[in-house]
Amino acid sequence: MWSVSGLPVHVLLVHGIVVLVPMTAALVIVCALWPAARRRFIWPTAALAVLVTVLTPVTAEAGEWLQQRLGSTPAIEKHVRLGGQMLYFVVPLLIAAALLALVHTREGRGKPIGRAVLVAVAVLAVAAGAAATVQTYRVGDSGAHAVWNGVVS
Numbered sequence: 001m002w003s004v005s006g007l008p009v010h011v012l013l014v015h016g017i018v019v020l021v022p023m024t025a026a027l028v029i030v031c032a033l034w035p036a037a038r039r040r041f042i043w044p045t046a047a048l049a050v051l052v053t054v055l056t057p058v059t060a061e062a063g064e065w066l067q068q069r070l071g072s073t074p075a076i077e078k079h080v081r082l083g084g085q086m087l088y089f090v091v092p093l094l095i096a097a098a099l100l101a102l103v104h105t106r107e108g109r110g111k112p113i114g115r116a117v118l119v120a121v122a123v124l125a126v127a128a129g130a131a132a133t134v135q136t137y138r139v140g141d142s143g144a145h146a147v148w149n150g151v152v153s
Contacts, residue, residue, distance in 0.1 A: 002065040010062035014143065017052065017059050021090060021136045024048040025129030028093055031100050032125035035107075042097075042104045049090075049097035056090050059083070075146035082139045089135040092128035100125065 002009045027045040031038040060083050067076055099121045103113055 002062050008062065008066045008069075010059060010066045013055065013059040013062055014140070016055055017086075018136060018140050020048060020052050020055070021093075022133045024052050024093060024097075025133045028096050028100065028125045029129040032096070032122040038100060038104055039107075042101050046097045046101045049094040053087075053090050053094045056086050060086065073146065075142065075149060079139065079142040079146045082135070082142050086135060086139055089128075089132040092124070093132045096121065096125040096128045 004012065024045065027041055027048065031042050031045050063080065063083055067080060070076070072080075103118065103121060106113055
């Protein structure tokens, strides 16, 4: 179940995470700061946020399966630890996307949104997007070090 034609599924899924989390983060931030973008892109952005939230634990589970087959080193342990924290970074991204979808829906019905609420949602979106992107980098970098250190010199 965790390999395709002999290739570990984790290797495939991680590429999705590396692309989709920063892309989702950027879209969440743009939708929070630019109302015209929110009107056009909030639903695909929310769908991407759901996708990365579902994909994250699946990727981590596939990674744990791979770790059991390869064994463990300190570098792999660090990667597993950081990867295990990733859900704590994509869930706030999902919450920010959901709040933006709620703002969009209320605006579409002609119900005014207070400026303080918009600012709070924007701050959450920027913080969640930046944090998720940084954590994606940290996890990916630790994985690359776990795999490639000593291979290329």
